[in-house]
Amino acid sequence: MAATTHTVTNQAPPLVGHDVFTSDRVLVEALERHLDPGLLPEAREELSTLGLAAGSAPAQEWGALANEYPPKLRTHDRYGHRIDEVEFHPAWHRLLGHAVGAGLTNAWGRPGGHLRRAAGFLVWTQVEAGHGCPLSMTHAAVPALRVDPELAAEWEPRLTSQVYEQGLRPAAEKAGVLFGMGMTEKQGGSDVRANTTRARRLDAEGEYLLTGHKWFCSAPMSDGFLVLAQAPGGLTCFLVPRVLPDGSRNVFAIQRLKDKLGNRSNASSEVEFDGTWARRVGEEGRGVRTIIEMVAATRLDCVLGSAAQMRQALTQAVHHAAYRSAFGGPLIDKPLMRNVLADLALESEAATTLGMRLAAAADSVQSTGSDAERAFLRLAVPAAKYWVTKRCTPMVAEALECLGGNGYVEESGMPRLLREAPLNSIWEGSGNVQALDVLRALQSEPEALNALLQEVGRARGADHRLDRAIKDLLTELADLDGIEARARRVVERMALVLQGSLLVRFAPPEVADAFCGSRLGRDWGTAFGTLPHSLDLAKVVERARVAV
Incomplete structure (x- = not known):
């Protein structure tokens, strides 16, 4: 019976065997726009190699397995000794090994490093998002450690290494290491100044013992962690190694792993410190200032990670619609489906374009010390983090719906992507923290607003809707009465104006026109697929399509 009734037709072929980098026109164009031309040939080659790996069937299988078999906590060995180890499926280690080998923990100290790493992060985390957490933290630990030149000299070569070595051993015995962090506690959450973990000074300069807990400690099998604790001089940043130089285990009790909505492959834990040895990073009482560069880097990775998820969701939706026929023809040719796909493509392009512009600014700060770009990042990073990450979840949900019932089935990969989207x-x-951070910058760092306005002003006069949106934003900013209650609206408009400015300057006319006509227009619909029908939506969709 099966042989005669179970003929499979009208199904999209697997989306495998393609180059995730070169098939993404928006990403390629952004790299070419911002990267020094002399670096482009090498960058294209390394990213295409990574893109081919990301689009391969083995890599996609690694991503599925890492989530199907999540990490397991082993608090004790068979004899009753406390070991506090987390076991991962081999696929997790393959994902991490490939990412580290591709340089995704190293944007520091190489020309165009932030742009090249950002593009690679966008490509590779489309395979699986969970292992992006230790990659991001390892990368972001470098600027925090540079506060202490001695610590930086010891740890930076290991953090930026392209060698992945799993297992807990003294860091001096490993060619490459990974870092995690422990900031939040039960009673404080984002309010880290409410932390109660205590740091007691030892006789040796810069050495302390920590006692307390961390409610969220990500990637607990990392080689080291940056944590915040209350020292005699106030909230301070510390480096906590998992293994001490003599080979003994530091006191690092993993109480449990979090049972999360998504991000299942990544171990997020609760840990206890009880006489845990630590090394101070920076001055006592200046923990937030010490860690702020790390926070800025990981927030940028939030933007890039969400842009990657958006791109993956869009790719799956367009691919399905190109091969699936209904009501007499391919779905991709149906006017209403085309409207939905074009709207999704706009969201994805705006996110990628903005993320890469931020990476270019980070390169400028690193290479030239540009005060203007540093000021631009001060506002643009939290605004982008707020908006791009907020848009990820509804976009992924809409892309899933494009696949119909097939998208709701775990085998499609879309449910995993949807569970990951809010993270x-x-x-x-979270969103309120980002919005309040923007307000702080507006109030205390006027050069940041000047830098952002100069950026969006480069497109002034090119589109009347953008010009009007800039004027409306300035009106909002001029009225400080009750601005905290309006902060989300202000930050949303700030991010949209920035995205609109970039697309007007750099995207094809049909993309910029559709973005400004919808996101900056007066009648933007709340659902995807409400673009003005008079726009050239076919070109917008075709630009996003991956050929296999």
Whole structure:
């Protein structure tokens, strides 16, 4: 019976065997726009190699397995000794090993490093998002450690290494290491100044013993952690190694792993410190200032990670619609489906374009010390983090719906993507935290607003809707009465104006026209697929399509 009735027709072929980098026109164009031309040939080659790996069937299987078999906590060995180890499926280690080998923990100290890493992060985390957490924290630990030149000299070569070595051993015995962090506690959450973990000084300079807990400690099998604790001089940053130089285990009791909505492959834990040895990073009482560069880097990765998820969701939706026929023809040719797909494509392009512009600014700060770009990042990063991560979840949900019932089935990969989508909006400060951070910058750092206005002003006069949106934003900012209650609206408009400015300057006319006509227009619909029908939506969709 099966042989005669179970003929499979009208199904999209698997989306495998393609180059995730070169098939993404928006990403390629952004790299070419911002990267030094002399670096482009090498960058294209390394990213295409990574893109081919990301689009391969083995890599996609690694991503599925890492989530199907999540990490397991082993608190004790068979003899009753406390070991506090987390076991991962081999696929997790393959994902991490490939990412580290591709340089995704190293943007520091190489020309165009932030742009090249950002593009690689966008490509590779489309395979699986969970292992992006230790990659991001390892990368972001470098600027925090540079506060202490001695610590930086010891740890930076290991953090930026392209060698992945799993297992707990003294860091001096490993060619490459990974870092995690422990900031939040039960009673404080984002309010880290409410932390109660205590640090007691030892006789040796810079050495302390920590006692307390961390409510969220990500990637607990990392080699080291940056944590905040209350020292005699106030809230201070510390480096906590998992293994001490003599080979003994530091006191690092993993109480449990979090049972999360998504991000299942990544171990997020609760840990206890009880006489845990630590090394101070920076001065006592300046923990937030010490860690702020790390926070800025991980917030940028939130933007990039959400852009990657958006791109993956869009790719799956367009691919399905190109091969699926209904009501007499391919779905991709149906006017209403085309409207939905074009709207999704706009959201994805705006996110990628903005993320890469931020990476370019980070490169400028690193290479030239540009005060203007540093000021631009001060506002643009929290605004982008707020908006791009907020838009990820509804976009992924809409892309899933494009696949119909097939998208709701776990085998499609879309449910995993949907469960993952809200994370970046929460990690490194939720929406309110980002909005309040923007307000702080507006109030205390006027050069940041000047830098952002100069950026969006480069497109002034090119589109009347953008010009009007900039004027409306300035009106909002001029009225400080009750601005905290309006902060989300202000930050949303700030991010949209920034995205609109970039697309007007750099995207094809049909993309910029559709973005400004919808996101900056007066009648933007709340659902995807409400673009003005008079726009050239076919070109917008075709630009997003991956050929296999």
